[in-house]
Amino acid sequence: MDLSQYAELFLAESREHLSACNQLLLEWERSPANSTPVGGLFRAVHTVKGMAATMGYARVTDLAHRAENLLDLLRRGGRPATDELLQLLFRARDALEQAVELSVVGREDEIDVAEVVADLDGAAARLGRGGDVGAGMGAHAMPVSETAPDVEMPVVAGRLVQVTLRAEAPLKGGRALLAIKKAQRVGPVHAVTPPESAFESDEFDGRFSFRIGGAAGAAEIEGAVRSAGDVEHVTVGGEERRTAPAAGAPPSAAETKSRHIRVDLGRLDGLMDLIGELVTVRGRLNELAAYARDPVIDDVAIQVSRLSRELQAEIIQARMTPVWQVFDRFPRLVRDLARELGKQVAFRVEGKEIELDRAILDELGDPLLHLLRNAVDHGIEPLAERRRLGKKAEGEIVLTAVRERGSVAISVSDDGRGIDRKRILERAKRDGVVDPHAEALTDDQLLRVLARPGFSTAEAVTSVSGRGVGIDVAVTRIRALGGTIEIRSAEGKGTTFIMRLPVTLAIVRALIAGVGAERYALPLTYVAETVEFGVQATTIVEGREAIVLRDRVVPLVHLRRLLGVSGEAPKRCPIIVLEMGERRSGIVVDGMLGQQEIVVKGFDAPQGTLPVFSGATIMGDGVPALILDAGGLL
Amino acid sequence: MSHTVLVCDDAIFMRTMISDILAQAGFEVVGEAETGSQAVEKYRQLKPDLVTMDIVMPDMGGIDAVREIVKHDPDAKILMCSAMGQQALVVEAIQAGAKDFVVKPFQPSRVLEAVQRVLG
Numbered sequence: 001m002d003l004s005q006y007a008e009l010f011l012a013e014s015r016e017h018l019s020a021c022n023q024l025l026l027e028w029e030r031s032p033a034n035s036t037p038v039g040g041l042f043r044a045v046h047t048v049k050g051m052a053a054t055m056g057y058a059r060v061t062d063l064a065h066r067a068e069n070l071l072d073l074l075r076r077g078g079r080p081a082t083d084e085l086l087q088l089l090f091r092a093r094d095a096l097e098q099a100v101e102l103s104v105v106g107r108e109d110e111i112d113v114a115e116v117v118a119d120l121d122g123a124a125a126r127l128g129r130g131g132d133v134g135a136g137m138g139a140h141a142m143p144v145s146e147t148a149p150d151v152e153m154p155v156v157a158g159r160l161v162q163v164t165l166r167a168e169a170p171l172k173g174g175r176a177l178l179a180i181k182k183a184q185r186v187g188p189v190h191a192v193t194p195p196e197s198a199f200e201s202d203e204f205d206g207r208f209s210f211r212i213g214g215a216a217g218a219a220e221i222e223g224a225v226r227s228a229g230d231v232e233h234v235t236v237g238g239e240e241r242r243t244a245p246a247a248g249a250p251p252s253a254a255e256t257k258s259r260h261i262r263v264d265l266g267r268l269d270g271l272m273d274l275i276g277e278l279v280t281v282r283g284r285l286n287e288l289a290a291y292a293r294d295p296v297i298d299d300v301a302i303q304v305s306r307l308s309r310e311l312q313a314e315i316i317q318a319r320m321t322p323v324w325q326v327f328d329r330f331p332r333l334v335r336d337l338a339r340e341l342g343k344q345v346a347f348r349v350e351g352k353e354i355e356l357d358r359a360i361l362d363e364l365g366d367p368l369l370h371l372l373r374n375a376v377d378h379g380i381e382p383l384a385e386r387r388r389l390g391k392k393a394e395g396e397i398v399l400t401a402v403r404e405r406g407s408v409a410i411s412v413s414d415d416g417r418g419i420d421r422k423r424i425l426e427r428a429k430r431d432g433v434v435d436p437h438a439e440a441l442t443d444d445q446l447l448r449v450l451a452r453p454g455f456s457t458a459e460a461v462t463s464v465s466g467r468g469v470g471i472d473v474a475v476t477r478i479r480a481l482g483g484t485i486e487i488r489s490a491e492g493k494g495t496t497f498i499m500r501l502p503v504t505l506a507i508v509r510a511l512i513a514g515v516g517a518e519r520y521a522l523p524l525t526y527v528a529e530t531v532e533f534g535v536q537a538t539t540i541v542e543g544r545e546a547i548v549l550r551d552r553v554v555p556l557v558h559l560r561r562l563l564g565v566s567g568e569a570p571k572r573c574p575i576i577v578l579e580m581g582e583r584r585s586g587i588v589v590d591g592m593l594g595q596q597e598i599v600v601k602g603f604d605a606p607q608g609t610l611p612v613f614s615g616a617t618i619m620g621d622g623v624p625a626l627i628l629d630a631g632g633l634l
Numbered sequence: 635m636s637h638t639v640l641v642c643d644d645a646i647f648m649r650t651m652i653s654d655i656l657a658q659a660g661f662e663v664v665g666e667a668e669t670g671s672q673a674v675e676k677y678r679q680l681k682p683d684l685v686t687m688d689i690v691m692p693d694m695g696g697i698d699a700v701r702e703i704v705k706h707d708p709d710a711k712i713l714m715c716s717a718m719g720q721q722a723l724v725v726e727a728i729q730a731g732a733k734d735f736v737v738k739p740f741q742p743s744r745v746l747e748a749v750q751r752v753l754g
Contacts, residue, residue: 170718171716171720171721171724171737173721173724173725174721174724174725174727174728177725178728178733181728196725199721200725202719227751227754228734229747
């Protein structure tokens with residue numbers, strides 16, 4: 001059998017289990033006396049072992065087996081965690097991760113786990129039994145397969161059932177338990193992950209899985225689980241048992257097939273491009289229909305519009321991914337950094353279930369990593385300093401995702417020392433970034449200074465954040481995604497970075513504005529309202545022309561002047577008011593040409609182009625138009 | 635014939651509200667209880683088709699009442715009325731034998747959905 005087609009699935013599922021291991025180890029570290037995480041760890045490592053064995057990755061299997069031995073002893077003994085044990089288990093998890101990644105790309109030979117294997121065996125031996133408890137045939141001993149004599153096969157497992165509860169469901173733990181009770185009516189349930197004890201915690205996020213034995217079909221199992229209520233998703237996998245099929249009718253295809261498939265992201269991108277072209281053609285059809293005034297054409301145009309809109313919504317939905325897929329690796333990372341730096345940090349993640357376009361989410365990992373590193377390294381003060389200041393010994397870092405109107409706001413917040421504005425101001429003056437007579441930096445100016453490539457906020461160069469670089473990387477990346485970034489920092493109290501990102505990159509609703517003979521698209525995400533120039537009184541505030549709108553000053557940007565378009569502007573023209581967090585700006589254009597959906601195309605700006613365009617699009621009539629970047633205009 | 639219901643809650647307000655929601659949907663509220671021990675007693679007398687049970691009540695709590703009732707009638711259909719933050723208690727109630735739960739503040743549609751699940 002050609003196993004290579006399963007490699008990707010193996011990798012994805014192993015990563016999930018190894019990520020769960022991190023969470024479980026962190027949980028155990030927080031409350032060492034509570035040994036429930038050990039059961040989860042055991043099961044996760046056990047599953048990885050079974051999968052690796054099936055794939056024929058002998059080294060991964062061996063390593064997982066040693067780790068499992070130790071975990072089994074710990075699980076049975078109900079021992080509390082010690083620092084030494086935790087360090088070893090963290091190391092083993094990391095080694096396992098590396099081994100998995102290398103095996104999948106065919107570099108199994110490079111895996112060197114001798115040291116960690118020796119330590120695992122040593123620890124297991126010290127716990128009072130021989131190194132290899134697998135040979136002792138406990139409850140979890142495994143039959144040895146005939147086809148691959150050196151490799152163990154997974155324990156008889158039954159079907160894997162994965163359940164996601166509705167995000168809005170209250171008391172998800174109770175609901176999960178009900179679902180399991182319902183499932184028990186159609187077959188024996190075991191290997192509940194997370195363990196049932198986790199259901200009592202408010203941290204439980206509504207995702208759980210279990211294995212179910214017996215003869216019930218997929219539809220019956222799904223029906224039973226759904227009858228618990230508040231169930232969003234159920235996936236019933238095929239039988240994982242790897243023994244010869246029993247005599248009799250093979251299970252029907254409908255029963256063994258999962259209702260989910262994994263799709264290459266490239267395919268989704270391809271689909272999105274096609275739909276983008278469809279949207280463009282739809283625009284042209286609508287214009288023709290409006291021009292032709294023929295009810296038959298009108299009718300077709302309306303139907304095409306509706307269908308393509310639905311298709312577009314479906315495909316965008318298919319691209320949506322919850323942020324935990326990227327966020328889940330951060331708790332471990334923050335813990336390791338804090339440990340390395342001798343700091344105590346409590347790290348919280350909120351809004352894990354918020355969804356973003358996969359393409360955006362994939363780009364967020366690095367910027368968030370930089371910001372979190374900065375928070376641990378430069379934000380949170382050393383223990384002694386916190387004590388002296390009368391702060392809690394444990395610093396706090398919070399990573400939050402919140403859905404706003406057309407965007408998702410992600411913030412990284414710490415309760416550390418805040419940014420030393422005086423020092424940055426001095427530096428900014430030296431570098432000529434601000435007026436030499438400036439007395440203070442606003443949050444906006446602060447960000448502008450920090451975002452300069454290579455600007456250092458660090459007093460000492462540490463191995464963690466290097467030279468304080470990172471903020472420029474984060475700012476550039478977020479802007480490239482059509483997002484914005486803000487900073488709020490209070491000395492002695494902490495720093496918060498807030499990033500706002502569009503929910504999807506591919507298609508956005510935009511205002512079409514005319515300036516001279518050209519049309520420009522302005523994504524609606526950041527458009528607050530439009531008012532009229534020439535009717536609204538203008539004033540001068542801090543040397544800039546501005547209007548006052550409901551007691552707030554809105555500085556104006558004349559697009560015509562900014563773009564160097566010759567000719568006379570109309571006397572009365574629209575002002576598009578952009579709003580991004582606390583910042584506002586009014587963009588004066590010649591005229592408004594309506595709203596429409598535009599397909600965003602990447603755009604390599606020629607050198608020297610004003611940094612106010614984020615991309616280009618093709619209008620319904622086939623003429624290209626540039627997309628204005630709200631972030632650049634503010 | 636309509637289903638009979640016993641409503642258990644120490645707050646008159648909650649009892650009234652639940653009774654109204656159920657009565658409007660065609661259920662017959664045959665009794666009310668203010669404490670866990672009253673709930674157990676009235677369950678024996680009335681043999682209702684459905685019980686709504688508050689978790690926190692004086693005298694005997696809702697979870698203990700569930701245990702008592704289920705001891706004598708394993709098929710008793712009990713719907714727990716819980717509040718946000720009572721995750722652990724809800725889990726305990728289900729382990730004790732409650733069949734479903736709703737969370738305050740109540741939305742009539744969600745209460746009725748849960749009732750249908752319990753009776754269905």
